[in-house]
Amino acid sequence: MKKLILWLAMSMAMCMALVLRPAGAADIVLGAGDVLKLSVYGSPDLALETRVSDSGAITFPLIGQVTVGGLTVPAAEKKIGGMLESGGYVKRAQVNILVTQIQSxxxxxxxxxxxxxxxxxxxxxxxxxxxxxxxxxxxxxxxxxxxxxxxxxxxxxxxxxxxxxxxxxxxxxxxxxxxxxxxxxxxAPRFYIYGEVQHPGAVRLERNMTVLQALSAGGGLTPRGTERGMRIKRKDASGQLQVLSVKHDDVIQVDDVVYVKESLF
Incomplete structure (x- = not known):
């Protein structure tokens, strides 16, 4: 239940982050592969949809090749508008660029x-x-x-x-x-449990998980199992395998192998 609550809280926080920080076109830096839809106010014949080439350029009516790679959208709009004005094609050109696909x-x-x-x-x-x-x-x-x-x-x-x-x-x-x-x-990190438990195998390791909690995660004891004499196989810092006797409140570590013995009675 605690894990579910944390997961829901995290999901809500991520969704809020996405809602509260919307993207702005002014922040987009154009690059190769981006698909642009361009228009010039009052000049519908100059409307164009094109893809930025590998060299970072587009070909625009009347003015030819324009390098827009590395420019923000407003900077690219200003550059094209300036070229239209300086070439005598459009007076006070108002260029609008809509980025329909961002690949770069x-x-x-x-x-x-x-x-x-x-x-x-x-x-x-x-x-x-x-x-x-x-x-x-x-x-x-x-x-x-x-x-x-x-x-x-x-x-x-x-x-x-x-x-x-x-x-x-x-x-x-x-x-x-x-x-x-x-x-x-x-x-997620895991540990392993086998022997006289209902569901032996790999189990997700929760934070500060104890031996008793590990036993519960394995489905509990079989009718023949016992909590006495449980062992953990664990590798030390040098990679050597150790076999440890454990208590119920001992903390499980990543990749531990928990063995639950069969009762002698």
Whole structure:
């Protein structure tokens, strides 16, 4: 139940982030592959729908090739308008550009999300915005998200605990994103339980999960099982396998293997 409440809270927060931070056309930087619909006020014959070439240019009626790659929408509108005016084609040209497809400014969302893929950076977008666009973290996803970014030629990886961020209502780590950033949601950590339990196998590891809670997650004891003498197989820092006797309130770790013995009576 606690996990469900946290998941709902996180989903609501992501949806609010998406609603409260809408994209603005003025924030879009044009690039190769973007599809543009252009019009000039009072000159319907100059209307055009085109795609920005790999070199960042479009071909516009009367003035020919115009480089718009790297410009914001208002800057591109001003540039084309200025070229129409300086060429004597249109007086006080009012150019309007509508970006119908954004291909150049995208972010990759991978891993355990409901809709992995590439998403356009159509304006200012933060981490939670894009997670919301991708349908949120899937049922197999963990609580943390890796954000991989390249700035000034240096690639970094930042791990963000989104559950903790929502619980604390502290969005200082809801980072602003840029094109070519990568969001990766890993699978939730697991442990394994076998022996005399109802549902042996891999189980999602919740935070601060105890041995007794692990036993419950495995469906409880079989009629032949006993809570006495439970063991955990765990690798130490050097990779050596250890077999540990455990108590009910001991905390389970990632990749632990819990063994439940058969009762002798």
């Amino acid at each position: 400014q995208q972010i990759s969302v991978l891993g355990q999300v409901n809709r992995p893929g590439r998403y356009p950076v159509d304006g200012k977008r933060n981490l939670m915005d894009v997670l919301a666009q991708a349908g949120g973290i899937g049922p197999e996803g963990g609580d943390t998200v890796s954000l991989i970014r390249t700035r000034d030629g240096k690639t970094t990886r930042e791990v963000v605990d989104v559950i903790q961020m929502v619980q604390a209502a502290d969005f200082n780590r809801d980072y602003a994103l840029q094109p070519n950033d990568i969001i990766y949601v890993e699978r």
